Every structure is written in structure tokens, then in C-alpha cells.
Amino acid sequence: MTQSSTAITGRVRLAAARPLPRRRAPRRWWRDLAGSLAVLSMVVVTALWIAGGGIRNLSGLGEPATTLGRLTGLWASDLLLIQVLLMTRIPWVERSYGQDWLARRHRLTGFASFWLMITHVTLITVGYAQSGDGRFLRTAWRLVATYPGMLLAAAGTILLILVVILSVRAARRRLRYESWHLLHLYAYLGVGLALPHQIWTGADFGFSPLARAYWWGLYAATLGAVVAFRVALPLWRSVYHRLRVAQVVAEAPGVVSVYLRGHHLERLPVRAGQFFLWRFLDGPGWTRANPFTLSAGPAPDLLRITVKDSGDGSRRARHLRPGTRVLIEGPYGTLTTARSQGRPPLLIAAGVGITTMRALLDDLGPADVGAVLLYRTRDRSRAVFRAELDDLARRHGVRVVYLEGGRAAHGSWLPAHRGADDVAVLRWLVPDVADREAYLCGPPSWMTSVRADLRAAGMTDSLIHSEEFAW
Structure with missing residues (x-):
């Protein structure tokens, strides 16, 4: 390490001793409000459909299929916009839920919207076919080729199908993060192409000013959130800082x-x-x-x-x-000391997950005497931040325990060992584990194993803090 880099790293090590502004913890009501609004939007969509007549005629297959197709299409559109909003990274919502939770709900909402969209296309086509010559494929082609906006909708649907296929875990594991990130942007294009046909041909836009106001407002709010929080705010911060x-x-x-x-x-x-x-x-x-x-x-x-x-x-x-x-x-991210409940911290990291734990040690500060760090690494001599961690142990009383060795065959979060089970080893390493609160960072499967053993050792879920990079 050069002299200049030593000076820089020295300043980073002293960050905990320098008073920095404390960030306010997220308010709980943001989480409740965001969730309530998402549920309310589905209720409003259903109510508008009912106000528009719902299923007027149960005789035959055509009318019920068409009207149910309208409802599934409205639900799919609403969920599609909610899906976009979930990853818009609205600061108050993101701080309340965390990116990993939002990403999981984004994924579930996306699959639900996709299957509703497929159901919508099928029911609408069946309904129009029953009202015409009864030929499904010919009716599907006629809808795409002659109805306003339907050609764009078909192109958008194909793009969304592509994104959904690549979102299946088996396919996603084969993609690099960079490739997935690029391909996922096509979802925005798919949404932009698939939704306009609702404006031009949707019956719900024609019969009610209230329905038109709702859908235009939802489109505008979604577009505004994307522009504000995915484009404008990042650009402003980048330019200013x-x-x-x-x-x-x-x-x-x-x-x-x-x-x-x-x-x-x-x-x-x-x-x-x-x-x-x-x-x-x-x-x-x-x-x-x-x-x-x-x-x-x-x-x-x-x-x-x-x-x-x-x-x-x-x-x-x-x-x-x-x-x-x-x-x-x-x-x-929400894996910060804002989650702290005031108990002595137990930090557990694996591999490059030590980066988050190292930063948290700065924020916890030297006043938290009794902090314990369990660091899973193959070789202590090659551990990241070894000198800094040893310095924190010497100067600030942080107890650092290096868990060295190869990966255990049975999927343990500990290195390969013989004798006592994992919970017994955890209690031996940290006798007062049940009186602490834990911060975890590492591979998802590894963190799942750690959580299970912490619970078995007497720690409640509310005292176990973790977050995953979900993509």
C-alpha cells in the first residue's frame, strides 16, 4: 500500500470517531400507507368494472368471456403499474420496506400480472370469437390487425413474455447481472406498448369520466415516479456531489x-x-x-x-x-443501525459480506463495548480488512472471531467441523447470543442457515437484521 493510500484508509478508520448527522429511522406509517394504497387500487378497479355493468348477460359464452376478460385485463394493468412502482425506488417506501422485500413483491406481482394478462387475452379472444364466426385464431389475428393499439399491445406482450421467461430462476441463474439488468429494461418498453390499447379500445375508458380520471391519474403517477426517482433524483445527486x-x-x-x-x-x-x-x-x-x-x-x-x-x-x-x-x-437498503433495538450487536459475515459489517462497525461506534463480529473466511491471512478489524479489536474492544476453513458438506454456515451441532457452536462462540441483536450479510442460502440457528439459540426474528441484493 502506498503512503497516500495509507493516509486515505487511516481517515476511513477514524470515521466512527467523527460526529456525522444521524439519519431518522423510517416511519412505520409509510409502510402501512403504501400497502393499503396497493390493495385499494385493486378494489377501485373492481368497483369501476362493476359500475360499468359487470357481467350483463349470462346466456352463452361470448358475453361472460368478454366481460371477465375486461376485468382480468384491468387487474393485469393495475398490477403491472404497481409492479413498476415497486421498483421505482421512492425513498420513503424503500426505507420502510427495504429493496430485498420490494424486489420479491415486484417479482410476485409481475408473475400475477402476467398470468392475468394471458387470461385477459384468451377470454377476450374467446368472447369475440363466440360473437363472430367461432374461430379463435382468425379472431385473434383480426383483433391484432384491425383494432386501434392492438399491434402495439401484441409487441408489448411479446416483450413482457420474454422478460417473464428470463425471470424464471433456472434461466436467471445463467445470466450475468449486467445482462439481466439490460434485458429487464425491456419490461418498461413492454409496459409502454401494452397499455395504450386500453385507452383507445377499452370500454372502461368510454363509459365513465371517473374511470378515465382514475386510469389517467395512475399512468401519470407511475410515469412521474419513474422520471423523478429513477432519473431526476439520481442525476441531481450525481451532478451536485x-x-x-x-x-x-x-x-x-x-x-x-x-x-x-x-x-x-x-x-x-x-x-x-x-x-x-x-x-x-x-x-x-x-x-x-x-x-x-x-x-x-x-x-x-x-x-x-x-x-x-x-x-x-x-x-x-x-x-x-x-x-x-x-x-x-x-x-x-435498510440494513443500518436505524433498526437497532439497543442490544449489544452481533455481526455475522461471510466472504465479501464483510464490507457491510465493516461499515456498520463505524456507525455503531466505540461506545458499543461488547460488539462481536463472526467472520466466515477460508483463510485468515487472506481475509478482507484484516488489519482494520484487528485495529478495531485493539482500540475499540470489538471481539473479532475468524471462522476459518472450507465449506461444510451439510450446508452449515460454519466451516467444516466435527462434534457439536451448529447451535451449540454458536452458543460456545457467543454465550449471551439470546441477549443480543444480529446483523447478517452473506450469500442468501448461508444467511438462511444463520437465521435458523439464531432462532434455535433463542433470538427472535425482530432482532435478526439482514438484507439481500435481489435481482
């Missing part, structure tokens, strides 16, 4: 830290444990954002992220040059 790469420092084999300087970073509403989507303006590929968590508490003029070489975006980090400009989107 003017982040640039200060230095890139090797931390361990395949792991580097990127130090960034900027303008008035104390005004950036971020705290330890949160992440940004980063775009480094270093050449081709800069448009693809990558999520990296802060690996040190934010300082008034300095931020740090630590990146493991695991893909195209992360691999580029080691080649960044000082002075490279950076665009940011965020901060996001």
Missing part, C-alpha cells in the same frame, strides 16, 4: 477498495450499511449500473466501496483511474 475516484487499493486477492471524493458528501442522505447503484464513466459499458455497499462509514468528504471480482462490472473496478467521474443512484 460530483463524485470522482480518488484511489483504488487492493485488499485481498480479487478484492479491491475504491475510495471516492465528492462535494458536500455530508449532505448525502446515506448511512453505513446502505448501497448505491454505481456507474463509472470509464468507457464502454458505463451505462450498466452495479450495486455496491459502502464498506466504511460515510465521511464528510470520502466514501469507500469494496468490490470482489465476480463479473464484468466488478472486474472493471480494479482498473479504475483516479479522477474517473461517477454517477450514483441511491442510497438504498
Whole structure:
């Protein structure tokens, strides 16, 4: 490490001793309000359908199929817009729910909307076919070719089908994050193409000014949220804070830290444990954002992220040059000390998950005597932040326990061992585990195993804090 990098890292280590503005914890009512509005929107859509006549004629198959097709189409459209809103990253909603929860609901809402859309297309086609010559395929072609907006809707539907297929876990695991991120943008195009036919041909737009006001308002609110929180706010923060790469420092084999300087970073509403989507303006590929968590508490003029070489975006980090400009989107994430219930902290990390725990130690501060860190790593000599963690242990009383060794065959979160079960080992490592609160960061399956053993050791779910990068 060069002399200049030593000076920078020294300043990061002192971040906990420097008073930084405390960010207010999210208000609970934001979570309740957002969830209630989503449910209410489905109720309103159903009520408008009923007010429009519902099922008027039960004789034959044509009329019931057409009217039920209208209802499933309205539900699909409403859920499609809710799905977009879930990932719009509205700050108050994101801080209340967390990105991992929102991403899971986004996924479930997307699949529900997709199947309702398929049902809508099928029922509408069946209804029109029964009212005409009874030929399903010919009716489907006539609808697409002759009705206003239907050709665009068909193109949008194909794009949404493509995104849904690639969202199936088996397919998604085969994609790099960068490829998935690029392909997922086609969902926005699919939504934009699929919805206009509702305006031009939808019966619900024709019969009621109230229905037209509702749908236009929902479209406008969704578009406004996307523009405001996915485009305008990130651009404003990037321009105002003017982040640039200060230095890139090797931390361990395949792991580097990127130090960034900027303008008035104390005004950036971020705290330890949160992440940004980063775009480094270093050449081709800069448009693809990558999520990296802060690996040190934010300082008034300095931020740090630590990146493991695991893909195209992360691999580029080691080649960044000082002075490279950076665009940011965020901060996001709820794995912060705002969740703290005042108990002694137990931090448990695996692999590159230590980056989040390292930042949280800065935010917890030296006053929290009795903090314990369990760090799962193959080899202590190659552990990320080993010198910094040893320094925290020596100066601030943090007890750092390195869990060294290969992966256990039975899926344990601990390294391979013999004898006592995992819960007994946990209690031996941290005798007062039931009196603490835990912060976890690591691979999803690993965190699932940790949670199970913490519960078995007497810790309640409300005291176990974790968050996953969900994509």
C-alpha cells in the first residue's frame, strides 16, 4: 500500500470517531400507507368494472368471456403499474420496506400480472370469437390487425413474455447481472406498448369520466415516479456531489477498495450499511449500473466501496483511474443501525459480506463495548480488512472471531467441523447470543442457515437484521 493510500484508509478508520448527522429511522406509517394504497387500487378497479355493468348477460359464452376478460385485463394493468412502482425506488417506501422485500413483491406481482394478462387475452379472444364466426385464431389475428393499439399491445406482450421467461430462476441463474439488468429494461418498453390499447379500445375508458380520471391519474403517477426517482433524483445527486475516484487499493486477492471524493458528501442522505447503484464513466459499458455497499462509514468528504471480482462490472473496478467521474443512484437498503433495538450487536459475515459489517462497525461506534463480529473466511491471512478489524479489536474492544476453513458438506454456515451441532457452536462462540441483536450479510442460502440457528439459540426474528441484493 502506498503512503497516500495509507493516509486515505487511516481517515476511513477514524470515521466512527467523527460526529456525522444521524439519519431518522423510517416511519412505520409509510409502510402501512403504501400497502393499503396497493390493495385499494385493486378494489377501485373492481368497483369501476362493476359500475360499468359487470357481467350483463349470462346466456352463452361470448358475453361472460368478454366481460371477465375486461376485468382480468384491468387487474393485469393495475398490477403491472404497481409492479413498476415497486421498483421505482421512492425513498420513503424503500426505507420502510427495504429493496430485498420490494424486489420479491415486484417479482410476485409481475408473475400475477402476467398470468392475468394471458387470461385477459384468451377470454377476450374467446368472447369475440363466440360473437363472430367461432374461430379463435382468425379472431385473434383480426383483433391484432384491425383494432386501434392492438399491434402495439401484441409487441408489448411479446416483450413482457420474454422478460417473464428470463425471470424464471433456472434461466436467471445463467445470466450475468449486467445482462439481466439490460434485458429487464425491456419490461418498461413492454409496459409502454401494452397499455395504450386500453385507452383507445377499452370500454372502461368510454363509459365513465371517473374511470378515465382514475386510469389517467395512475399512468401519470407511475410515469412521474419513474422520471423523478429513477432519473431526476439520481442525476441531481450525481451532478451536485460530483463524485470522482480518488484511489483504488487492493485488499485481498480479487478484492479491491475504491475510495471516492465528492462535494458536500455530508449532505448525502446515506448511512453505513446502505448501497448505491454505481456507474463509472470509464468507457464502454458505463451505462450498466452495479450495486455496491459502502464498506466504511460515510465521511464528510470520502466514501469507500469494496468490490470482489465476480463479473464484468466488478472486474472493471480494479482498473479504475483516479479522477474517473461517477454517477450514483441511491442510497438504498435498510440494513443500518436505524433498526437497532439497543442490544449489544452481533455481526455475522461471510466472504465479501464483510464490507457491510465493516461499515456498520463505524456507525455503531466505540461506545458499543461488547460488539462481536463472526467472520466466515477460508483463510485468515487472506481475509478482507484484516488489519482494520484487528485495529478495531485493539482500540475499540470489538471481539473479532475468524471462522476459518472450507465449506461444510451439510450446508452449515460454519466451516467444516466435527462434534457439536451448529447451535451449540454458536452458543460456545457467543454465550449471551439470546441477549443480543444480529446483523447478517452473506450469500442468501448461508444467511438462511444463520437465521435458523439464531432462532434455535433463542433470538427472535425482530432482532435478526439482514438484507439481500435481489435481482
